[in-house]
Amino acid sequence: MADAMTPTAAHGHPDYLSENKGLWNWLTTVDHKRIGLMYLWSVTAFMIIGGLLALVIRLELLTPRQTIMSAELYNRAFTLHGAIMTFLVIIPAIPAILGNFALPLLLGAKDVAFPRLNLASLYVYWIGAAMAVSTLLLGGVDTGWTFYTPYSTTTGGGVSMMVLAAFVLGFSSIFTGLNFIATTHKLRAPGMGWFQLPLFVWGMYSTAIIQILATPVLGITLLLLVMERVFHIGIFDPQLGGDPVLFQHFFWFYSHPAVYIMILPAMAVMSEVIPTFSKKSIFGYKAIAFSSVAIALLGFLVWAHHMFVAGMSLFAGAIFSFLTFFIAIPSAIKVFNWIATMWRGSIDLKVPMLYAINFLLIFTIGGLTGLFLASLSTDVHLHDTYFVVSHFHYVMAGSNMLALLAGLHYWWPKMYGRMYNNTLATIACTLIFIGFNATFLPQFVMGSRGMPRRYYNYLEQFQTMHVASTIGSWILAAGLFLALATLLASLRKPKDAVPNPWNGRTFEWEAGSPPITHNFEHTPVCIYSPYDYREHPVPIAEEEKSAH
Amino acid sequence: MSDSTTTVQTDRHAHAHPPGLQHHFTNMTQQFEAAKLGMWLFLVTEVLLFGGLFVGYGIMHSKHPEAFVAAHHHLDWRLGALNTIVLLLSSFTMVMGVWAAQTGQRKKLIAFLLLTVFLALVFMGVKYVEYSHKFHEGLLPGKFYSHQGDTVPGQFMFFSFYFMMTGLHGIHVLLGIVAILWITFRAWRGHFSAQYYGPVDITGLYWHLVDLIWIYLFPLMYLIS
Numbered sequence: 172m173a174d175a176m177t178p179t180a181a182h183g184h185p186d187y188l189s190e191n192k193g194l195w196n197w198l199t200t201v202d203h204k205r206i207g208l209m210y211l212w213s214v215t216a217f218m219i220i221g222g223l224l225a226l227v228i229r230l231e232l233l234t235p236r237q238t239i240m241s242a243e244l245y246n247r248a249f250t251l252h253g254a255i256m257t258f259l260v261i262i263p264a265i266p267a268i269l270g271n272f273a274l275p276l277l278l279g280a281k282d283v284a285f286p287r288l289n290l291a292s293l294y295v296y297w298i299g300a301a302m303a304v305s306t307l308l309l310g311g312v313d314t315g316w317t318f319y320t321p322y323s324t325t326t327g328g329g330v331s332m333m334v335l336a337a338f339v340l341g342f343s344s345i346f347t348g349l350n351f352i353a354t355t356h357k358l359r360a361p362g363m364g365w366f367q368l369p370l371f372v373w374g375m376y377s378t379a380i381i382q383i384l385a386t387p388v389l390g391i392t393l394l395l396l397v398m399e400r401v402f403h404i405g406i407f408d409p410q411l412g413g414d415p416v417l418f419q420h421f422f423w424f425y426s427h428p429a430v431y432i433m434i435l436p437a438m439a440v441m442s443e444v445i446p447t448f449s450k451k452s453i454f455g456y457k458a459i460a461f462s463s464v465a466i467a468l469l470g471f472l473v474w475a476h477h478m479f480v481a482g483m484s485l486f487a488g489a490i491f492s493f494l495t496f497f498i499a500i501p502s503a504i505k506v507f508n509w510i511a512t513m514w515r516g517s518i519d520l521k522v523p524m525l526y527a528i529n530f531l532l533i534f535t536i537g538g539l540t541g542l543f544l545a546s547l548s549t550d551v552h553l554h555d556t557y558f559v560v561s562h563f564h565y566v567m568a569g570s571n572m573l574a575l576l577a578g579l580h581y582w583w584p585k586m587y588g589r590m591y592n593n594t595l596a597t598i599a600c601t602l603i604f605i606g607f608n609a610t611f612l613p614q615f616v617m618g619s620r621g622m623p624r625r626y627y628n629y630l631e632q633f634q635t636m637h638v639a640s641t642i643g644s645w646i647l648a649a650g651l652f653l654a655l656a657t658l659l660a661s662l663r664k665p666k667d668a669v670p671n672p673w674n675g676r677t678f679e680w681e682a683g684s685p686p687i688t689h690n691f692e693h694t695p696v697c698i699y700s701p702y703d704y705r706e707h708p709v710p711i712a713e714e715e716k717s718a719h
Numbered sequence: 720m721s722d723s724t725t726t727v728q729t730d731r732h733a734h735a736h737p738p739g740l741q742h743h744f745t746n747m748t749q750q751f752e753a754a755k756l757g758m759w760l761f762l763v764t765e766v767l768l769f770g771g772l773f774v775g776y777g778i779m780h781s782k783h784p785e786a787f788v789a790a791h792h793h794l795d796w797r798l799g800a801l802n803t804i805v806l807l808l809s810s811f812t813m814v815m816g817v818w819a820a821q822t823g824q825r826k827k828l829i830a831f832l833l834l835t836v837f838l839a840l841v842f843m844g845v846k847y848v849e850y851s852h853k854f855h856e857g858l859l860p861g862k863f864y865s866h867q868g869d870t871v872p873g874q875f876m877f878f879s880f881y882f883m884m885t886g887l888h889g890i891h892v893l894l895g896i897v898a899i900l901w902i903t904f905r906a907w908r909g910h911f912s913a914q915y916y917g918p919v920d921i922t923g924l925y926w927h928l929v930d931l932i933w934i935y936l937f938p939l940m941y942l943i944s
Contacts, residue, residue: 281743284753349760357753358743387764391771395883402861404879406775411861412783412873421771689742 184687186588201286202688206293207272208586211579213293214268215655217259217300222648224252229610229644232637235629242627246313247328249625251306253316254333258340259300261571262429265436266347266382267292269578270375272586274351276679276686277369279360279695284353292346295339302336305329315625317426320407320418324399331397338393341386344432348382351375360678363697369677370459370701374439377463381428381435381470389425392418416481423474431470433567435463437534437574438505441527444577445509447675448524449516452702455508462501469498479550488547495545502538506531521673522596526577529604530570537565540615555625558618561611569607576603576654583658584668588685591661599657602650609643677701739915751917758921762928765891769932772887776880776939783873790877791943793858793866795849799941802845803933809838810930813899817923823913825906832903832919835926839896846889853878884936891929898922 184190187204197205228248231238240248275283283289306312309329314322323330355368355376396418398404405411407418446453453459475483475491509531518524540562543549553559584590613636618624622633629637671680678695679686737747744750780787816831857865860882864875902922905911911919 284743285757286741286743288757345764349757349764352760353753353757356756357749383760383763384767387767388771391768395771395775398861398879398883402863402879404861404883405876406779406879412786412876413779414782417775417778421775 184689184692186683186685187688188587188685190688199290201282201290203271203275203283203286203289204586204686204690206289207268207270209293210263210267210271210296211586213296213300214260214264217255218264221252221255221260222651224248224255226644226648228252229641231627232629233641235631235634235637237628243313245627246625247311250312250315254303254312254337256568257316257429258337259296259303261433261567262340262344263296263347264571264575265440265578266351266375266378266432267296267343269440269575269582270347270351270378270436273578273582273679274372274375275354275358276585276682276690277372277677277701278354278358279363279678279691279697280354280358281689281691283350284357285350288346289350292343292350295343295346299336299340299343302332302339306333306336317422318393318396318418319422320396320399320415321409323396324407331400334393334396338390338397341390341393344382345386348379348386351379352383355379359697360694361696366457366460367697367700368460370442370453370456370463371439371677373460373463374435374442377467378432378435378439380464380467381432384471385425385428385432388421389429392421392425395421416478416483419478419481420475423477424471427474427477428467428470430563430567431466433571434502434534435466437530437571438463438502440574440578440581441505441509441530443675443677444523444527444581445512446516446702446704447581447673448519448521448527449513450519450674450704451512451516452700452704453508454511454514455504456700456702458504459508462504465501466498469494469501473498476545476550479547480554485547492545492547496542499538499542499545506535506538522591522593522600523577523581523673525597525600526573526580529600530573530577532604533565533569533573533607537562537570540565553618555623556618557614557622557624560624561614561618564611564614569611573603576600579658581673582679583661584672584684585679585682586685587662588666588668588683589661589664590668590672591657595653595657595660599650599654602646602653604650606643606645606647606650610640610647611643613637613639613643676703737914738912739910739917747914751920754917754921755924758924762924765928765932769884769887772880772884773935773939776884779876779880780943783876785871786873787877788944789869789871790858790874790881791940793853793856793874794881794941795852796941798845798849799937802842803937805838805842805845806930806933809835809842810927812838813923813926817916817920820906820911820916820919821913823911825909825911828906828911828919829903832899832906836896836899836903839892839899843889843892843896846885853881881940885940888929888932888936891932895922895926895929898925 187202191200197209200206227239228245231240231245231248271283271289275281306329309332311328312330312333313326313328314330318330318334323334355372359368395404395406399407399413403411406413407415409415442453442459473491473495475487476495479488479492509527540558544553544559544562580591580596614622617633617636620633622629622636666684668684670682670684672684673680676699678691678697681695682691740747740750744753812831812834816828816835819825819827819831853859857867858878859865859875860879861875864878866874899922902919905918
């Protein structure tokens, strides 16, 4: 009887963490929530490895000459940092962790459409990750994460293995995207039309379109690269009648859309966090929804802006430059809509909201500096300098990481049923903001003054800014470590989260914290808009409080 | 309290699931439509995978038109045409298999599936004959190209694409054979009925794509003079 009084047992089903414990049950689970958590800890592990490499790289750059390692080792370090962070961390981060965990809940579904495929994507990720790490035993890779030919077809080491790892990881990404599209089409709760979808779902859907359409092209490009290395098939080799720039076209046809695989999910998280903590209906629902799809489609038409100096006609360059400016519009629409959502809202500065506001600042800086690079003439000056490095860290690393942390702090009570220490999490968020800007703002300055990227030694005049950047990386690392420790520390106490700690309006807050294995005791029915703050449709939080 | 618990539990398991329905779907239609959508999305990725090769082929063909035309004379268009007919026939038998599944005719389903596998094996047999001929002549991709007496240089590039494209297609045929055999086994075990035939249907979709890709490969490889 006493057991029956606890909130979970009252309904007769244990939550998804308590049911079927044990390692084997986790490894064979098809539950989207457990798969999301396994992705969380796998990605976190690689984020730590990639982050440590970044610290080592920054430490080497503390002085203009050799500091702690040789030039050869330095090349391998930044390649591994780039490859791990791109293929193993940023691309899977939000879709595979937060998407897997939250998307079916937001739709009112019991699971994704293909649960076994979902588990397969995790195993494929692990295989790809093992392959990527095994390159260390093959002598490392020194090409940079972009594997540009002809260098990548002539250098030694584990290039083929790393390229095959990226190929394998592509399948993991495709499986996730395929699942999200089918789930969104077929498993929405009764009454949920396309314009009652939470905007997180629109963002994930747009991401999935890119994963489906772009990833196979990367797959075949990487296979061609391996064939070039093994058989010298000639397609990328000018001596055999091929074209090395063709590789860049193929590579960026995927890898530019992939940038939107990284940022669209981050935007998706923002569209949930900002209205919840502004206690106000989202401004411009349809504009945000359609701008996600617009970004997904326009993203396929701008790839050659990575190649303005690689040998391309001026006419083609002008067109790609124009299209690149054009794609800034849907991104700006979103930012203005979020700000309009906050305007006259009743803003609650909880940790997820702090991360969201950080995101707005970081993303705006990253987005606006992109316009300098989109201009043909300024790009000639800034190409391959630290300005580019800083720009893409602001949009890919900073924005994605802040959105991941916003979402993680937002859904953490749902994932583990526990609240974290608000003060410590706020301090961590502040450190991350300071550390990130201290690391990368100086890089804009030195880049615009001519500091080239990927250089091992540099002129004395850049040292002050390199030192500032390196110290920034330590603050950033301390902030991330504190954020992780704060979240982990919450797991030591008993479950204390109510089902709806933030007064959110989407379906996941009607499920328990943590939810049962099949998510909802009764299939929810969609009556209200997901951002309807005028009244409280289902006062679950109060009900559960009185049950205590 | 324990009474209400029991009620909830019985309520949850009271309605009997039709065989083949997975726990997270409401009904068979929803499950079938989801699976079909999933397969179409997968086929999109396949088209783009081959699409990269087709684009590469197109660019290199336009850069080296004489070498490509000269190289393609080493292929026997009659064998290519034979394989085209064989694959088209196999698509027909696959369609008949799906029809047999939809109408719940188990024996016909198994027969048509096995016929499809047979035709796929004929295709691979012809491919084996072609490949061993090329190997013998030294018509190999990239640096392994060792054919003597070429009047037009650079023919190895054509064979780079020939082996990559027909090889990748051949892998898809082999995977198709495995998939159809698996479906045949399940049909033999009596898993399918007029109400539940989704796996047969989506395997059919995959097989038609494999056929379709060959229909593009045949003229690009064998008929470019």
